[in-house]
Each structure stands twice: as structure tokens, then as C-alpha cells.
Amino acid sequence: KAGVTQTPRYLIKTRGQQVTLSCSPISGHRSVSWYQQTPGQGLQFLFEYFSETQRNKGNFPGRFSGRQFSNSRSEMNVSTLELGDSALYLCASSFTGTSAEKLFFGSGTQLSVL
Amino acid sequence: AQSVTQLDSHVSVSEGTPVLLRCNYSSSYSPSLFWYVQHPNKGLQLLLKYTSAATLVKGINGFEAEFKKSETSFHLTKPSAHMSDAAEYFCVVSDRDDKIIFGKGTRLHILP
Numbered sequence: 001k002a003g004v005t006q007t008p009r010y011l012i013k014t015r016g017q018q019v020t021l022s023c024s025p026i027s028g029h030r031s032v033s034w035y036q037q038t039p040g041q042g043l044q045f046l047f048e049y050f051s052e053t054q055r056n057k058g059n060f061p062g063r064f065s066g067r068q069f070s071n072s073r074s075e076m077n078v079s080t081l082e083l084g085d086s087a088l089y090l091c092a093s094s095f096t097g098t099s100a101e102k103l104f105f106g107s108g109t110q111l112s113v114l
Numbered sequence: 115a116q117s118v119t120q121l122d123s124h125v126s127v128s129e130g131t132p133v134l135l136r137c138n139y140s141s142s143y144s145p146s147l148f149w150y151v152q153h154p155n156k157g158l159q160l161l162l163k164y165t166s167a168a169t170l171v172k173g174i175n176g177f178e179a180e181f182k183k184s185e186t187s188f189h190l191t192k193p194s195a196h197m198s199d200a201a202e203y204f205c206v207v208s209d210r211d212d213k214i215i216f217g218k219g220t221r222l223h224i225l226p
Contacts, residue, residue, distance in 0.1 A: 042218035045216075106157050
């Protein structure tokens with residue numbers, strides 16, 4: 001069974017550009033959540049999608065957005081990139097996304113903003 | 115409001131000696147608690163989880179954690195460290211609102 005796949009693995013962008021990251025969950029999983037990981041802040045929750053609907057949202061500006069498709073694949077978009085957006089972006093999938101459920105993580109997309 | 119505090123950002127132990135990674139939590143409800151491990155350039159992998167069953171939880175690779183409600187702690191232990199245990203460890207709390215909070219992580223170094 002394939003794991004959670006994130007593409008691309010690495011990205012380099014400049015300030016002001018926008019970027020789209022992709023996450024393919026494990027087959028059968030309907031919940032996809034996104035996290036930003038930085039050395040100073042650790043892992044911070046961005047948002048969670050379930051059956052194409054955003055169900056939970058973290059405390060990030062509107063420049064960060066996402067969506068989920070009918071096949072449960074999810075994309076995350078960051079517009080007007082800032083230097084502080086440089087981070088490892090992780091996505092995780094699970095069957096239902098409930099609190100006690102195990103999350104399966106991808107290897108992440110390392111975004112560098114110059 | 116829920117929160118989680120990992121008391122040490124770095125822990126160093128010698129190979130073959132015990133490991134203790136400390137985690138304290140705060141939650142308005144009976145929480146679910148998890149420990150995840152992240153090896154370099156990899157995603158996070160679940161080590162173990164507590165969901166109000168037995169207070170002593172056994173996980174993979176010889177790790178275990180004990181839920182202590184009176185101390186609001188969920189410390190991770192292993193009797194004997196191995197070089198392959200070198201990684202970053204995250205304590206996670208989740209409550210009935212399905213909000214998941216990660217601790218800032220503890221980097222475990224194993225000395226030969």
C-alpha cells in the first residue's frame with residue numbers, strides 16, 4: 001500500500017511569488033491535514049480537509065489556502081511569498097481525521113523563499 | 115484550551131542507557147496523547163498513543179509511555195538506547211474538538 005506522497009520534494013521561490021504543493025493521501029483516507037514545520041516554531045497546524053470540505057483551520061493568514069479534490073488529493077497554495085514562509089510543509093492523512101486516530105505523514109516539501 | 119510542553123529541546127544519552135523524554139499537557143477534557151518520531155529528511159511516524167485505556171502504553175521499537183493524570187504528564191521512556199533512536203520526538207495532544215497540538219520537539223542524541 002503506497003504511503004502519503006508529497007510533491008515536489010524541494011522548492012525554491014522568491015519573495016512575492018506564489019507556490020502550490022500537492023499531497024496524495026493513502027488510498028481510502030478521506031482526511032488530509034497540513035502542517036508547517038520550522039526550527040523556531042515546531043509543527044503548526046495549517047488546515048484539515050475531509051471530503052472536499054475544510055473542517056478545521058489553524059492561525060495562519062489568508063495567503064495560505066488549500067483545497068481537496070474528489071479523489072482526496074489535496075493542494076496547498078501560498079500566495080505573495082515572504083521570507084518567513086521558508087519551512088518544511090508536511091501533510092498527513094487518516095480515515096476520518098478524528099482526534100484519536102493515527103496520522104500518516106508524508107516526507108514533506110521543503111520550501112525555501114529567497 | 116489545550117497545550118503541550120516538551121520540557122527538553124535536546125537530550126543526550128549514551129548507547130545502552132535509558133532514555134527519558136518529558137512531556138506535560140493541559141486539556142479541558144480527557145485527551146488523546148501521542149508520541150511521534152521524525153528521522154532526518156523523513157515524515158513523522160507514530161510511536162504510540164494513549165486513548166483512555168491502560169495508562170502504560172507500549173509502542174514500537176521498545177518505547178513506552180505512562181499517562182499520569184495527577185501530574186498531567188506523558189513521558190516517553192526506553193530501557194536501552196540504540197544509535198538508530200537518534201531523531202526528533204514530538205508529543206501530541208488532541209481533544210474532543212479534534213484540535214491537534216504538537217509540542218516543539220525533543221532532539222535525542224545517542225553517544226557511542
